[in-house]
Amino acid sequence: MSVLIDTVREIDTPEHLAFKARIAGPSRRLLAWLLDLVIQFVIGFALLMVIAAVSSVGPSGLGQGLSLFLIFILQWFYFTIAETVTGGRSLGKIAFKLRVVRPNGLPITWRESILRNFLRAADHGISPTLLLFGPIVMMFNKSFQRLGDIAAGTIVVVEESVRVKNTPSLEADPELVASLPGLLPLDQDDLEALELFVSRERMSDARRDELAAIVAPHYAKRLSVPKPKDPTKFLAALWARAQDPTRRIGV
Secondary structure, eight states, X not given: OOOOSOOEEEEEXXXXXXXXXXXXXXXXXXXXXXXXXXXXXXXXXXXXXXXXXXXXXXXXXXXXXXXXXXXXXXXHHXXXXXXXXXXSOOHHHHHTTEEEEOTTSOXXXXXXXXXXXXXHHHHHOXXXXXXXXXXXXXXXXXXXXXXXXXXXXXXXXXXXXXXXXXXXXXXXXXXXXXXXXXXEEOOHHXXXXXXXXXXXXXXOHHHHHHHHHHHXXXXXXXXXXXXXXXXXXXXXXXXXHHTSGGGEEOO
């Protein structure tokens, strides 16, 4: 079994940007799962009461049929429905600030959710003694993945507020900053992408210039300015200019 100093992982996105996320450990995930079981029980009990009241005035056997259908839906589709609607979180995961994502940081789809949750039975088994099987598999995996996660290609991360350093690794050219338009058509996604670009230290100059050459013309077109001669310096200046909230307009 590999030994981890901590559970913080750097995840590379398809846009070649990186962010750090903490992988959720077995104990925290177990608590979230237990809370979800309680929530499932409460939802099921409330609906059974409604079914009992309806079946008392309905056809014979209706209540039993609806009850069996309800138990089936809660047992097999509760997690899938919750994770699909909330972007990878069940109610228990929300309470413990957990989220299921793909290894590249992108949100999961209903396909990954169905696969990982339908294999939940393989992790838990039908015997109480097999409840430890899932945690044991997670302990021998550097990303704490259970069988369902391995099959679906997902990981569970902890959602926590992190402080991004204020000093960027790229310094902006004051003259280039002053030459930019007074109002910038940038939204929150643009600001986050630019901040990751100028703050990322573990990127070679060649790789940074390559990425800037792809992204900078896009922003230059949106700002109606000529194509930048130095894309890297242009993006650094754009980020510096955007630090003044009065110069930003949402798009």
